Amino acid sequence: EAQAQWPGILLEKENKTSQLTEELIAHQRQIAELEQARDILKAQLAQANAALDEEMRIKAEAQQQRIAAEQQRLEAERRQASLEEEERALQAARLAQERELARQLPPVELLTFPHRFDVGSPTTTIAHGSGLKTLLLPLSDLPWESERIATTVVASISDLDYPVIFLTGAMDNVREVVRQMQTNTILLEGGAVITTLAVTDVSPSSILVNLNAEQVVRLSVANLVDYSVFEAFSEDSDRWQEIQKSITPERKERLMAIANAGSIVEPTLLASSLYEPSYQDWNTFSPITYRQTDYLWPLAAAMEDESFYDVYRMTHFSAATDSGNTFVKGDLEERIDYLFARKLVPLTSTILPIGGLSAPKEGDVSRWGIAATFLVP
Incomplete structure (x- = not known):
């Protein structure tokens, strides 16, 4: 009776082994797919990080350019204000001189x-x-x-x-x-x-x-x-x-x-x-x-x-x-x-x-x- 059961046990083991093998192959395939997905995600993340870094760099440069431009504008305004002040001072001096000359050389x-x-x-x-x-x-x-x-x-x-x-x-x-x-x-x-x-x-x-x-x-x-x-x-x-x-x-x-x-x-x-x-x-x-x-x-x-x-x-x-x-x-x-x-x-x-x-x-x-x-x- 025991001998009579061995073929069934072996078949069941064989089936079990085959099933386990298929499950292992499926797991291995799934792992490979996950690794592939991971690599894709890593590549996408790297691209995203590179794009973000580039964007940050561009924004930083743009900010520096805006700061430099603002500084140049302020400096230009200061120079213009200084020139205008000098011109006003010269004009005031000219007017004062003209008034003085007019006082010194009045109308006939x-x-x-x-x-x-x-x-x-x-x-x-x-x-x-x-x-x-x-x-x-x-x-x-x-x-x-x-x-x-x-x-x-x-x-x-x-x-x-x-x-x-x-x-x-x-x-x-x-x-x-x-x-x-x-x-x-x-x-x-x-x-x-x-x-x-x-x-x-x-x-x-x-x-x-x-x-x-x-x-x-x-x-x-x-x-x-x-x-x-x-x-x-x-x-x-x-x-x-x-x-x-x-x-x-x-x-x-x-x-x-x-x-x-x-x-x-x-x-x-x-x-x-x-x-x-x-x-x-x-x-x-x-x-x-x-x-x-x-x-x-x-x-x-x-x-x-x-x-x-x-x-x-x-x-x-x-x-x-x-x-x-x-x-x-x-x-x-x-x-x-x-x-x-x-x-x-x-x-x-x-x-x-x-x-x-x-x-x-x-x-x-x-x-x-x-x-x-x-x-x-």
Whole structure:
């Protein structure tokens, strides 16, 4: 009976073994699938981590760029604010300077004489025995229509080195030239003296300057505008001499008051626009027909009586060859602007153009300046 059961037991064991084998194979397959899934998940996790790292990196870089950009913006704003503050400060300084200059150089109607216009120009000296260079610019006696005329006048002398420049003419024109030149100036009743020399004394018509520690010079200005004689002469009127004689006393009195403003022992230069010719230019030998008369024009003669000498005529012997005309209108050509010197030795003098004033439109007056060099004994 027991033997009879063995085949069934063996079959059952065989079946059991086969079943277990199949289950083992199934488990092994499942394990392999799980391992494969695990590997896939690990790969996916690695990709996800790499993507996250890249995203974090990109975000970090973007944040750094935003921070850098913000810092640059803030720095740019700070620089802009600083520049704007500097510009405001400069603008305020310019406005303050303009206000100060306006205070120092008020409109013509508010000017009183003498008036100092001090822009802080460096002070110069003239060594003993050296020449004193001066320049007289007779400007128009009518106010200019444009500031550009003053600009051409200033430009015409910009390359000249003269420690003393006299201006005569309409005070509007004088003031505008002074304003554009921006050099220490004393405005006077007859015009102005632009100078880099030290000014020690002022009066309505003259100033006293130091050449050096030992020498001084008085600089005076006279501007006696009067066209009545010229107009009568141009009209071929026989009354011009009568008119001249009638206006001379008052004009001579004014000129003498200016000429004798300082001490007679002081070396003195008087720059003048007299609107009257010199008697030295009028004589019977003159090549200019209307001058062929020995007419004693009184103002230049009166200056000689006060020991003042006509600098241009002293350095140019003949009016025929060296006319020195400073006023030209049509056929009328005359020296009406003068540098008179007392107790100074004239070395040289010349006539020079004054910007557009020496080449005016047809029919207008042409004016010329005088440059001269002196030795102060």
